[in-house]
Amino acid sequence: MPGERKRSDMRKGYPGIDVRRTGENIKRIMHMRGMKVRDIQEYLGLAAPQSVYHWFDGKSLPTVDNLYMLSSLLRVPMDMLICGGGKNDFVLCAHPACRRILKYYRKWES
Numbered sequence: 001m002p003g004e005r006k007r008s009d010m011r012k013g014y015p016g017i018d019v020r021r022t023g024e025n026i027k028r029i030m031h032m033r034g035m036k037v038r039d040i041q042e043y044l045g046l047a048a049p050q051s052v053y054h055w056f057d058g059k060s061l062p063t064v065d066n067l068y069m070l071s072s073l074l075r076v077p078m079d080m081l082i083c084g085g086g087k088n089d090f091v092l093c094a095h096p097a098c099r100r101i102l103k104y105y106r107k108w109e110s
Contacts, residue, residue, distance in 0.1 A: 020058030021083035027056045029074050029081065043073050 030040065041049045044066050054060045062070060071078040 016084060017061065018083045019061055022061060022081065023055040023058045025083050026062075026070065026074075026081055029076060033074055035074070040070070040073070044069055 030037075037049045037052045040046075040052050046052070051060070051062075055062055061067075067078050067081060071081060074081070
């Protein structure tokens with residue numbers, strides 16, 4: 001119909017989640033905290049560890065409730081677990097220099 005926009009046109013400009021990068025980020029944060037896949041599986045009450053490996057490989061994303069629980073377990077906000085396609089996405093870095101850079105970037109951004 002005239003005047004209707006295609007669904008793909010409507011999505012342009014909106015942020016999306018990069019499934020592969022999100023899985024890599026969860027894996028990196030998990031290792032920084034000294035956690036094993038088994039720890040995640042047991043904490044989330046998953047029947048098998050395959051779900052966690054699927055997240056790592058970018059085959060799937062954790063459900064919202066699992067993301068919420070992961071953020072609590074890993075002591076990071078949910079949005080630090082999720083990686084989008086935008087330039088303003090941050091990856092957790094344990095090094096003090098990374099934290100200082102992030103602090104200055106946020107101050108400059110506002």
